[in-house]
Amino acid sequence: MVIPSTTLNNGIEMPLLGTGSYAPRQSDEVQPAIEWALEAGCRLIDTAASYGNEREVAEAIRSSGIPRSDIFITTKLWNEDQGHNRTLRAFNRSLERLGIDVVDLYLVHWPIKEHRHETWKVLEKIYTDGRARAIGLSNHYPAHINEILTEARIIPAISQFEFSPYSYLPEVLDYCRQKNIQSQGYAPLVRGQKQNDPRLVALAEKYGKSTYQLLIRWSLQHGVVTIPRSVKRERIRENFDVLDFVISEEDMALMNTFYDNTRIASDPREID
Template sequence: MVQKQLYTTLNNGISMPLLGLGVYDMYKKDAEQAVLWALETGYRLIDTAAMYENEVEIGNAVRESGIARKELFITTKVHNTEQGFDQTLRAFDESQRKLNCEYIDLYLVHWPIKVTRKDTWKALERIYSEGRVRAIGVANYLIPFLDELATYGNIVPAVNQVEFSPYLYLENLLKYCQTKQIQLQAYTPLVRGQRMNDPKLLFLAQKYAKTPAQIILRWALQHGVSTIPKSANLARIKENFDVFDFKIDAVDMSIIDTFHENFRVVEDPMELF
């Protein structure tokens, strides 16, 4: 039985599933198969990027699934090497060609590249104003980048996708995004398995009769954070989606909030840009 998905309404009124599948570091048939499994399991949000070099396979899986396009939410992102106004317009066209779908639901600036991020955002605004994408947003934008964008952007990003987990609990960024009506979305929410043996997490997993991964994903969802765990393994894909039949109580949510140790598995955007 397909479990009921949770949805959020973005700041432009469109609906987005809160839980999706990330497809970073998946290629060829593995990427296609993972998406097919996810869609069969009940996922309706698939997150890819030009940088991942698997947009063709993602598009193939979407069509092969037979699921109506309107039921799905497809995200992709402009590659760092393709940023800039004209380059981004071309990059969007290329992503749409590779995905081979009628429209893209969400298009993101993948990283806040200093010399191009303003022109890149302006290109996203153009694409959105022309009705070619349902929503636009950013990725890896911490508060200083969002503050800067606000000085030149005419549209508030619908989504900000960042590394976020109990071990990297960016509470100030979450509150900032909530205030600005920007949906925060977590990538690498499971810290690539590097904290699954944390005794504090294992205790809660036993208490709720769930896996450590399920506890982490449920914690994010209860904070109103969209989350896109990556897996190409059918059992893990199913496990990561089996988080809608329980709720973490307020006391335990507060305890998980204290797991923060500024632990990153991806580069800190502030140090790069």
């Protein structure tokens, strides 16, 4: 299976569908889950310093035998590590745990007002030094990004935010499109909270797919890089088996109306 990719604003390719790795109940679930994802054709892995699993991700990649250059690795800078020296140290520690010299994408995990410009400048340096192939922001909404852009020399390549029909804000996607920033959505499955939504169940039946596959497909059809996560082999396969159907424009529009601000993480609109 070949997963389609998107070209970022600096010309590098990123798969449109990958796997998350956040907080499985037990840390020993991470490595097999990433191995199964790679086996299912996944070539994009989303991790973060704060998930405490960068070593397990690295081990899964090593044991898969897939060349490093075929895999797109994202990691993120944790809040307490923002600021000039701390960011550099945290980045070095992430690379060391991942066992790599260059990461594909380095993201600022959450906006922290007092470090906004300083942290981004360090990411720019990491990028121009060739130690990250792309840099970007996570949980930053347009107001935060606009502030960064007033001093930025490099436009973020990616903006990662929570994305499902239930947290869908078209203005956030439009903003990224206008700025030539690729959107990436996390928690596309709303951690299972909406699996019994009758509207979603009806659509899943119509397409002969699961509600989980419908949510992943909806996100992909918005052109958003999507990173569902499971620690179960069958579910991982199911989540990658979404390339053989298309949600009609009418049903996309219907799903766009499911918004009820259900989120698994904080709403960036409430962050200064």
